[in-house]
Amino acid sequence: MGYPISTRRATRAAGTHAYLRFHQPRPRFAARRSRKDEPLVGNLIELERTTKGYDGADTRALGPLTLTVEAGEALAVTGPSGSGKSTLLNLIAGLDKPTSGTVTVAGRRIERLGEQALARYRRERIGMVFQFFNLLDDLTVADNVLLPAQLAGMPRAKAAARTSELLETLGIERYAHAYPGRLSGGERQRVAIARALVNRPALLLADEPTGALDTASGQDVRELLVELHRGGQTIVLVTHDLALAEACASRTVHLVDGHVASDQRAELTR
Numbered sequence: 001m002g003y004p005i006s007t008r009r010a011t012r013a014a015g016t017h018a019y020l021r022f023h024q025p026r027p028r029f030a031a032r033r034s035r036k037d038e039p040l041v042g043n044l045i046e047l048e049r050t051t052k053g054y055d056g057a058d059t060r061a062l063g064p065l066t067l068t069v070e071a072g073e074a075l076a077v078t079g080p081s082g083s084g085k086s087t088l089l090n091l092i093a094g095l096d097k098p099t100s101g102t103v104t105v106a107g108r109r110i111e112r113l114g115e116q117a118l119a120r121y122r123r124e125r126i127g128m129v130f131q132f133f134n135l136l137d138d139l140t141v142a143d144n145v146l147l148p149a150q151l152a153g154m155p156r157a158k159a160a161a162r163t164s165e166l167l168e169t170l171g172i173e174r175y176a177h178a179y180p181g182r183l184s185g186g187e188r189q190r191v192a193i194a195r196a197l198v199n200r201p202a203l204l205l206a207d208e209p210t211g212a213l214d215t216a217s218g219q220d221v222r223e224l225l226v227e228l229h230r231g232g233q234t235i236v237l238v239t240h241d242l243a244l245a246e247a248c249a250s251r252t253v254h255l256v257d258g259h260v261a262s263d264q265r266a267e268l269t270r
């Protein structure tokens with residue numbers, strides 16, 4: 001296992017890397033210890049008449065949208081470019097605020113949270129996987145996975161054990177001490193998925209997770225997401241890839257111009 005990275009080092013890097021900004025928008029505060037997670041049942045995500053508009057744009061990027069996602073669902077969000085898929089994901093991740101309406105995740109009104117509470121919400125509740133991995137290239141694979149656990153205040157031994165377990169489950173333990181630069185795209189995405197899962201998030205969000213991968217690596221990531229869903233992980237996945245949606249999702253919401261054009265459960269489409 002790699003050396004646990006000092007919080008100071010992680011903090012110094014915050015603001016220079018998109019992934020660290022995701023967890024630590026304000027570097028001057030120390031990480032806090034996680035609370036014990038309550039089991040989640042029923043609706044995990046509730047959007048109520050939610051809209052997002054950007055200054056200067058004539059049309060809304062999203063909504064008004066009313067949508068609920070239950071714990072344990074694997075939801076694929078599809079739709080043409082510009083239809084609001086990433087906007088929706090960013091609202092759920094608390095990376096963006098709605099213009100109007102509400103975003104409730106695990107019983108919390110996300111749009112009302114301040115920066116600190118949002119950073120903590122993302123650390124404790126959300127795992128996010130991006131199209132271009134967003135790994136830190138000067139940290140080893142193990143340290144990349146370990147980092148969010150450390151930021152959440154997980155004791156080092158526990159974080160190291162959790163990291164080993166995930167690397168093994170995802171079949172990348174042999175790269176624990178390697179740097180991401182020498183891994184293939186598919187391997188990097190597996191590291192990113194391990195990192196997203198390290199804090200046992202209630203919700204795994206993925207924006208085009210196979211978008212930058214060749215067919216075979218895309219297939220690996222697809223199978224991994226299917227496994228995670230089978231294991232009970234709630235997933236919201238944005239994708240252009242209809243095969244990915246069909247393989248992984250228990251439900252597919254198709255967006256057109258920021259509105260839900262169709263909402264289908266897998267039982268109905270297969």
Ligand SMILES: Nc1ncnc2c1ncn2[C@@H]1O[C@H](COP(=O)(O)OP(=O)(O)OP(=O)(O)O)[C@@H](O)[C@H]1O
Pocket residue numbers: 054055057060061062079080081082083084085086087088
């Ligand atoms: N920061 C921004 N400022 C202004 N307009 C934006 C901004 N971000 C997104 N938009 C606009 O909002 C709309 C929805 O964008 P969004 O990124 O959610 O689409 P998408 O469905 O994820 O598209 P893609 O498949 O290309 O990733 C688009 O018209 C886009 O141009």
Ligand SMILES: [Mg+2]
Pocket residue numbers: 085086087
């Ligand atoms: Mg997008």
